[in-house]
Amino acid sequence: MMRAVDLVIFDCDGVLVDSETVTNGILAENLSRHGLALSLSETMATFIGGSMVTVRDKARAMGADLPEDWIEAIYAEIYAALRRGVDVIAGIPALLDALDAAGIPYCVASNGSDEKMDITLGATGLAPRFAGRRYSAHALGVAKPDPELFLIGARAAGVPPERCLVVEDSATGALAARRAGMACLGYVPEGHPDRLSAEGATIIRHMEEVAPLLGLDQSR
Structure with missing residues (x-):
């Protein structure tokens, strides 16, 4: 069992909604058209975990010839694909139910935009559960691995960092949690968890593992 938790902060893509494969598939196709050929896994x-500004700058450094309006263009492609459908991560609805039953508040803090969260959380029916508790790097002007995105969510809830738990799927997010002084669960459903564990995250393979770690009853 983990230490007492008074706020759970979820990442969005890859943690609440299964959007990373769709998003990165579109990104890989787009970058190949601009001279940078990478597989989906690459x-x-x-x-994963970076803001789109970071993605643009890193891709350019790797040889991609990206136009000045690239961020707007890639978001248009990604949003169109996400509007065609995205799934909720298995176990999330039951976990949110368990948190509600225990009176533990939660929020979402994402390097993505509010528009993207509108699409993905709306498509999965999760949007009402995070109403008024969404923190976007685009809107706030601060992105992970800067811890401030998480700290803003904690301050809004009136919870000190040491009583917060972050659920992340990227090393960038795990680093932000460590810098914020928050415990972190690293969601790695398959593959090697080394990058997240190196940032101090406790690795989980399924969201069903979270409630027992918090001492919650998830049988309701």
């Missing part, structure tokens, strides 16, 4: 390993 794209995910290279860019």
Whole structure:
């Protein structure tokens, strides 16, 4: 069992909604058109967890010839794909139910935009559960691995960092949690968890593992 938790902060893509494969598939196709050929797995390993500004700058450094309006263009492609459908991560609805039953508040803090969260959380029916508790790097002007995105969520809830738990799927997010002084669960459903564990995250393979770690009853 983990230490007492008074706020759970979720990442969005890859933690609440299964959008990373769709997003990175579009990204890989787009970058190949601009001179940078990467497989889907290479794209995910290279860019997951970063803001789109970081993705642009890293891709350019790797040889991609990206136009000045590239961020707007890639978001348009990604949003169109996400509107065609995205799934909720298995176990998330039951976990949120368990948190609600225990009176533990939660929020979402994402390097993505509010528009992207509108699409993905709306498509999965999760949007009402995070109403008024969404923190976007685009809107706030601060992105992970800067811890401030998490600290803003904690301050809004009136919870000190040491009583917060972050659920992340990227090393960037795990680093932000460590810098914020928050415990972190690293969600790695498959593959090697080394990058997240190196940042101090406790690795989980399924969201069903979270409630027992918090001493919650998830049988309701």
